[in-house]
Amino acid sequence: MSARLGTGGRLIDRAAGVEFTFNGKRMRGCRGDTLASALLANGQTLVGRSFKYHRPRGIMASGPEEPNALVGLGEGARFEPNQRVTTTELFDGLTSTSQNHWPSLEFDIGAVNDKLYRFLPAGFYYKTFIHPRPAWKHLFEPIIRRSAGLGKAPTEPDADRYEYTYGHCDVLIAGGGIAGLQAALVAGASGLRVLVLEQTPHWGGRAPVDGDVIDGKSADDWVKSALQALDGMKNVTLRARTMVSGVYDHGYVLAEERIADHTPGDGRPRKRLWRIRAGRIVSATGALERPLSFAGNDIPGVMLASAMRDYVVNFAVSPGDRTVVVTNNDDAYRTAIALKEAGLVVAAVIDARAQVTGELPERVRAMGIRVETGRGVVKVKGKKFVTGVAIGLVTGEGAALEEIACDAVAMSGGWSPVVHLWSHCGGKLDWDRKAAMFRPDRNRPPLTLDGTAMVYPAGAANGALAAADALSDAAEAAGAALAALGREAPSVAAAQADSVAEGDLLPVWIMPEGAGPALKSKMWLDWQNDVKVSDVQLAAREGYVSVEHTKRYTTLGMATDQGKLSNINGLAVLSGALGADIPAVGTTTFRPPYTPVTIGALAGEARGDIFQPLRRTPMHDWHLSQGAYMEPVGLWQRPYCYPRAGETHEQAVNREVTNTRERLGILDASTLGKILVKGPDAGKFLDMLYTNVMSSLPIGKCRYGLMCNEQGFLSDDGVVVRLTEDSWLCHTTSGGADRIHGWMEDWLQCEWWDWQVYTANLTEQYAQVAVVGPNARKLLEKMGGMDVSKEAIPFMTFAEGTLGGFPVRVHRISFSGELSYEIAVPASHGAAFWELCHRLGADLGAMPYGTEGLHVLRAEKGFIMIGDETDGTVIPQDLNLDWAVSKKKEDFLGKRGQQRSFLASNDRWKLVGFEALDGSVIPDGAYVTAPGSNEYGFRNAQGRITSTYYSPTLKRGIAMGLLKNGPARMGEVVEFTSASGGAGVSAKVVSPVFYDPEGEKQNV
Amino acid sequence: MSDPVAALNGAQSEGFVRVREIGPVGMITLRAKPGTPGLAEAVKAASGCDLPQPRRITHQGGMSCGWMSPDEYLLILPYHGVAAAMAALEGGLAGTHHLAADVSDARAVFRIEGEKADQVLRKLSPADMDTVGEELRRSRLGQVAAAFWAGEGGYTVVCFRSVAGYVMGLLTHSALPGSEI
Amino acid sequence: MLILECPCCGVKAEETELSPGGEAHLKRFGPGSTDEDFETYMFARQNPKGVHFERWRHAYGCGKWFLAARCTATLEVFGTYPAQTTEPPAELIAKIKARRPDWKGWK
Known part of the structure; x- marks a missing residue:
């Protein structure tokens, strides 16, 4: 069982106790803990259930690659699902709950799936549940949806706030390990703007854990002095807790800063999304350790060797009392050493290699630890926790030579450089056969706007795993980035690290190599999506040869960890099954984000009142004060109508229309x-x-x-x-x-x-007010200041002057058919002028009317509306507007287009009015049916409704629409489709001008 | 006639910097190419300002002239001085191809004041604030167009009047205490 | 997310400050043109994998349209230039030829 050690822990402050809960259970940790280290310190090795088989799962990793240990964090308005415990900083009062189990983590009914694995192979949802068809929707899907899946979506609006910030730099350095810091020291010395981002709260990466000695100092001390030097450079910005999520075209980089995740409710934004423009990018993102594929490699207690070292050294947490280390490389021996130095028992190091003579193994042997070579783990024993391992020949078929009792297993299958940032914009990879890893091919980089390399991989991210190599590689990468920016590399020497010679790694993709189906169906490749060696091999047998197809078929690497641990092992198993070379099979595409970015950060400030830029007229507040029902017109907010107490919107519109026709309507037309x-x-x-x-x-x-x-x-x-x-x-x-x-x-x-x-x-310079109706002139006369008579301002003219003391331009135009003045007044006076209209108009029957009233008024007059009568396929001639299309002009925009034969045809659908025989309002968008059906079996149509309203003036429904050859068919009765598919309305074809066809009312 | 009213009637907010709407401010859009005869003299007569170089803004006695595009300037002056300035422009540019229009009412103007005023703009605009310096920068704040320049212990921001409420919301949110970058 | 330098005001604008306007150097065909010419003007567009000439407007900036030469595959920008021209400047064509020896020319 895991526990807190009595001494040590470079990142924790034992004096500062922190209380938190897991599934309601109160636990204690230390300041500096991650939730993962605190859970382990409390002996909580079982932290969740797997996605498909509901297998018990524990913590495997110590960083963002963690596939299993996802929890729901917080409560209520601060609840966040699917949070990795390994990257969650512990704070006082933290609450967490495990996911994907029912009724409890300890006893989960879904675990029956584990026994049914034979029926849930790769692609099972493509194969099963197909027949009978309705069963999918009503039976299979609801059950699968309930039993699969990860955390639950939050149910309350997010209590926190988020924001963006734009960043600009010449050199962006992603990663604050020793490579990133070394690159920053070089880039910073150039005087260019340098931004260094580190995803964790700590600088220095793995080096302090691995015990590297740099420039004669401990890694910790070297990191401290590097940070001090960088702090002194005004051109260098360092930011921790900021994860570079993606690299995009032309040096665009997104990063997520976790500001208040660990201090909830302190008034700061929770997260900040950095939108960065970088001249060049140094990717010093390190490497991730690969698991090994042996049966039972998902049982709680099995952990990456490097993660185990992290827990011991950083947090003084022992993953178990008695550990077996399984490896194919020298690096894992560092874990054996760290465990032993912490006073823990290392039962054995099981090494797949036949010959092991490196410096590290020799030290381990000298510590009295048993080292077994040419051996592998055949099977891990245990269910909810590890009880032991069976070991056998790594080249064998799985016969157990021996069982070793243990409560933890450390595994190491080698390292994969984190090439994500290199790859996001198309950087290509090379397969390094010796190190069995894909590493950036510097000859095929992602390019930026001038056609040169945009990203410079540095350190472990470039495959330079040893500290000494990583430092010189990083200095070189930073120099190359500076050269690309036209700067000479400053004479900053790379730091020197003492290096330990490490022996070659032996690639082992299936352990043991000859394992049969029973073992292979318990060898996990993708922990989060429950994909096993057997699944990938099945896909290959079923004919999948492309790694991209196999990924989708098996869901390998498609979980929230995006295959950080599983991709290389998975494609190695696939290439093995296909008998192809690993580089020939290739990798799947690396896409942003590197780790999940919360939606809140992506939304930034765009929430609530500032979700989008709503446009308001100068009279907006007046509309609201009068209880206007607002509608969006583009981004403008306009009053639809002004309902009075007890009125429906429809009643309000009818009242406003009638009042405008009979007395005086006032419209806010400022948006024109x-x-x-x-x-x-x-x-x-x-x-x-x-x-x-x-x-x-x-x-x-x-x-x-x-x-x-x-x-x-x-x-x-x-x-x-x-x-x-x-x-x-x-x-x-x-x-x-x-x-x-x-x-x-x-x-x-x-x-x-x-x-x-x-x-x-x-x-926006002018507020515009339409004063409409028989009393319109009277109102303007009452305001005084200019002659508004028919003679002074005839229909379709305008005049400038003053009204009521306001500087105005008065237009005699009408969109309603009534006597109408549209008055433009400087926007700063808009509200005051509008109020004056209502004050002086009160005894003339003035009422405001909204956009729906405007629509009814114009439809009664047969005036077209862009967007109603037009839809991007309608020409003026279709709307009988030939009079407004010049025949004389040689050219105008659209003239040549209108000469095309199908637009000049007489068979076009043209504007007419429709009156339903029963007086009803014809449904909007209804089609005029025609005999027969088309080649797809749909009813033929010969026209459609474009505008349809109840006319309070005519006390019946009126409609405008397009009808084939319409104007020649006045009086004809046509049939409309109905929304229900049943019998539609019959309507008479009439003139679209329903009201005052002679135009006598507007020209008075 | 009542007094002109700014879009937000002088709204203010206090965060790690102060945000306030100022105005109404007089503004004239002047479209003319730099070589237009009489242009510099007309601008001088209207505003007292020299014709600015590209992306710059000149100031004189409380009035300013900003370079908006290769054939557009923005004169900024007291609201009630617009008529006289328009007359000066029309007088100086009579007979030459140009366009001068009063846009005082079409805009909202804000001041962001305080030591970290630039941070508010860094959060909202993709412009590189380290290089904006003395420039009048036209860019984007959140989802709308805006122009801004530094001076007098802060920044002046100009946007369209209809989105004044949105921009005030952006500036207020970005200046909330605790969100210093 | 491209960065294009607006040749009208000199601002290195990012894509969110710009609006795209499709292929550059189209010749307008109005009344009197043949159906074929009009069809070409209206609908026929280049869609090369490689060098492309495009229209962009510095919409959140000086408001001016300008033209850009860009590789659609690598996003390399060869240059931007004012819109008041019917063909790309000779220096730009020379620069593109130097960068892309196999390029067949702009038309």
Whole structure:
């Protein structure tokens, strides 16, 4: 059983006790513990159940590669599932719960799956549960979903806050081990901006644990002096607890900083997402130890050899009293030494190699530890904890030569450089046969914007595992990065480490090599997704040859650890099964993030009120104070209607429409686009932009215009006013202002750059108020300041002046068919002017109306709306707007497109009105049916509804729509589809102008 | 006529730096190419400022002129001085191709003040704040366009009026105590 | 996430400050053009694995459109230049040829 040792522990403060709970059980740890070391110190070796078979699982690793020990952290609004205990810093009051078991961690019903493994092989969900079809949805899927899966999603809104920050540096160094620090010392001396990020709270990486001696000092002391030197460099920024998650194009790097994970509720943001632009990136991300594939390698108590060393040295935690070390390399002997020096028993070192003569093994032998060579573990004994190992010939078939009692097993299958950051943007790998590892191929690097290498691997991440090699490699990598930035490498000598000569590793991918099916079905490759040697071999037998396909079929490496421990072993087993070379099979793609990044960090500040930039008019607060029901129009917030007490939205809309028709309606039209176009060539330019002629518009007049894209399809509409000899103000749709301004600038900058035209988007300079209805003029007269008579401002003209003391531009335009003035006033006066309209309009029957009222009013008049009557496939002629399309102009945007045969055809669907025979409102989007069906068996259609409303003016439903050859079919009765598929409405084809067809009301 | 009202009516927040909306501020968009005859003189007459070099902003007596693009300047002056400045521009540039428009009401202006004011912008803008220096930088704050420049113990930030509330929210959030970078 | 230097204001803008505008140097065909020419103008686009000329707008910046030459496979940027031109500058073409000897030319 694991326990806290009486002395030691370089990272813990024994005097500072910390209380925490695991599954409700109160436990004690020390400040400096990870949750993993604290659990082990409390003897908690069983920490979770596996994904598929619900096997008991313990802690395997000491870092982010941990596949098993995931817990739910915190409670309520601070609950976070799937947190790795190995990277969770312990704090007072921490609560954690294990995952994926029911009813309890100790007794789990799902563990029956373990007995059924024969029926749950690789790809079982592709093969099983297929028939009968309905059973998947109603029977299999619900059961599988309940029994599989990891943590539960949080149920409350996150109590913490998150943020982004943008970072800029010349050299980014990912990793704060001795290689990263060495690279920083070199890069920092150049004076360039250097940012060093380390995922853990500690600097120095593995070197202090491994007992390296650097420049004659202990690794700890060397790290301290390196940090001191770097602290003194103003151009170097060091940041711990910051995990580089991904490298992207052109030196873009994402990193997640854990600010308050270990100090919850202290008022700081929980996490910060760094969005970094780096000139060059030094990847000093170290290496990960590989497990070995022997039967029972998932039983709690089996641990990576290096992790075991970490727990002993860093946290003074013994993983067990009596440990067997299994290895194929010299490095694992460091664990045997560390255990022995901590006063623990090492029952034996089982080494797969036949000859073991290196310095480290000799030291181990000298300590009196038994070393067995040419042997491997045949099987680990135990269920919820290790009770012993059976050992046998590594080349054998699994006959046990001996059983050795132990309560912990340390395994080491060699090391894999962490090549993720090198690979994210396409850096290629080489298979190093001697070290049995993929390492970055410096000749095929990921490239940055100037076509040169973007990432420089350093130290263990480059395959330089020994401290001495790692330091010189890192100094060289930093120098190369500086050279790429045009800087000479400063004369900073690499630190020197005492090196221990290590013997060659013997690749062993299945232990023992001749193991039969019974053993292979208990050899785990991927712990988190429960993928075993037998699964990968089955995939190969079933014809999978690509490592990418095998990954998806078996789910190898697809869990939250993304195969950090499993990928190399898995592909080695696959290549063995295929009889192919490992480099020929290749690796799967390394994709960001390196370790999971919480959604909160990715969302950053974009939550709640600042989730998105809602646009508000100057009258916004007034609308809210009047209880307006707001709707989004693009990013604008506009009142849909202003319901009064007891009114439904529908009733409110009807009241607003009727009041506008009969008395006085007031609309906030501030969102309307307003673009100033000025210059000697402005008229010529607008004649190209609009389908009709704008250059001939007299000063002081307004003209409705249409804009099309080059295909000829309608893109926007609005009223253009001629301000002066050389300036026009173009009104666009509310949603179209920025797009149309951009469209104008595109043509002016990229096609007609010699034309003398300037534009300015003045949309937000003015609040715009539509004063609409029979009493509109009376209201303006009451305000006083300018002549608003029919003679002074006839229909489709404008005038500038003052109203009620406000500087205004008054347009006589109407989108409702009523007497209407649209009044532009500087936005800073918008709210005051709006309030004045209501104050003075009170005894004229003034009421505000919203966007839905606006829609009903315009539909009653048959006015089209961009986005309703148009959908990107409609030309002006389809909407009977031929009158607004110039025949005389040689050219305008869209003219050539409209000449295409299918757009010029007489068979187009064209705008008409529809009146349901029963007076009802025809469903929006309903199709006009036609006889027969098409090649896919769908009913033929000959038209569709584009706008449909209840008209309070006509007291019946009205609709506009497109109908094949529509205008020639007035009076005809057509049938509509219904949403239910049953019989639809019958409707008469009528003129789309339902109200005041002569236009007498607006021109008074 | 009532007094002009800024988008947020002078909202403020206190974090590790102070954020406040200022204004209304007078602003004129002036579109003209640098070589336009009379341009420098007209800008001088309107604002007292020299014509700025690319990406720079010049200041004189409380008024400023910022370089916005190769053919656009932004004059910043007291709200009630706009009419006179417009008249000066139109007088100086009469007969030459240009566009001058009052945009005072189309904008919201903020000040971020305090020792770490730059950190607020570092969180929101992809601009490299180490190199912005004396520049008027047009970039992005969160999800909207904005321009900012350093001076007088902090930064001045300009955005569109309709998103003033959003930008105030961004600046306030980014300046919350405890979130110093 | 590209970085392109805007030739109009000199800012090294990152992709979130830019909006893309598709292929550069298209020739507009208006009324009177043949169906084939119009179709080419409207729909026919290069999609090379390699050197490509593109339109970008410094949307969250000076607002100007500019053109960029970029390798679509490696994302190497050969250069950016103002939009007021019907073909890439000669120096840029020379630079691309030096970097990509097998390149067949811009048109």
